Amino acid sequence: SSQNDVEILKFLVTETEVITDCMKVLNAEAAKYEIAVNQLKSAQKQTQHNTTHGGGGGGVCDNTSKQAMLKMNGNLYRPCLRLIGNVLAMPDDELTETVLNAGYLDVVGPWTLHFHPPQRKEIMWSLSNILAGSHQQIERILSRPKLLRAIIDAGLNSSIPVRREACYCLCNAVVDAISTQKAKLVEYGALKVLCGLLNPEHGMPDKAIQIILEALDAFLSSYRQCGINPVADQIEEHQGLDYLEQLQSNENLSDEAYQCIVNVVKKYWPEEGEPDALSTGQGEFDVLKDPLAAKIDANTNMFTFGQQRQNANGGGGVETASATQSGFQF
Secondary structure (H helix, E strand, C coil), X not given: XXXXXXXXXXXXXXXXXXXXXXXXXXXXXXHHHHHHHHHHHHHHHHHHHXXXXXXXXXXXXCCHHHHHHCCCCHHHHHHHHXXXXXXXXXXXXXXXXXXXXXXXXXXXXXXXXXCCXXXXXXXXXXXXXHXXXXXXXXXXXXCCHHHHHHHHHHHHHCCHHHHHHHHHHHHHHHHCCCHHHHHHHHHHCHHHXXXXXXXXXXXXXXXXXXXXXXXXXXXXXXXXXCCCCHHHHHHHHCCHHHHHHHHHCCCCCCHHHHHHHHHHHHHHCCCCCCCCCCCCCCCCCCCCCCCCCCEEXXXXXXXXXXXXXXXXXXXXXXXXXXXXXXCCCC
8 A cells, every 4th residue: 555655665764774875876976977077068168179279170079968977877876766756756754854855956966957758757756746845845946946947948848748747846836835936936937838738739638737727826826916917928928828728629628627727717817897816806825716626635734736646656767647745646
């Protein structure tokens, strides 16, 4: 059972030094990456210098990051990342804190940009589980600009499976984020990521569409200025409203997903003469009415959205839906 899995992992983590050992391996591999990056950049500068002064122009590394990653040993780092990912997927704050305190966020940087999509997706999966925690745990990531930029980049420029997982990072983050954290997510480009995946061409499942709508609702509801909602304006700029209108005409869309779209559009983009969420006094603590319903978990006292947690996938590639501590479930 899920509870037995948690207890087994707790025993493994607390009674052995498995997390510490994994971090030693990851630190060593990350150090190889950093050394290789510096060497390749130095070689590039020298090549550019020679070219400028009439030397040969060949041999310039077109993809420094990829070449540096190839210096790392996948047979060493992959099992460590998989184990840590499965620990983070367990619904237990103590396990998450153990991983965070071991320095996971300080070492994971190279893998957030990995050229191999399944590997990058797995890292986004691990971060999404951290971002499903408390606003203090969310801050552990948001306080690291490089990590946040890597999530946004994955959500905009990678393959669709990786983009989805990065999207889930942002959706999980906004569940328990405070207003300043929501503002930072908007500043770094979260709305562009979420709107981009609403494009009907990507064929997002109905449940994923609903989850994105819940995240957008959480962002939109943070602004109470009368008649002004900069988030709504940004969503329009990123074609989010256009995509929602296109999705409504999709005959395969479920009734539930269709109604979610109708509710959000009506709330924030009402017809002329109809009141919107701002003019009716709705704010950050009076949102997410049915069917976009937010429930309170009696054990964690946090908002929960979507389906119940699914067990983390311990197999290869993390190809199943995301498993999160709390918040959005996939």
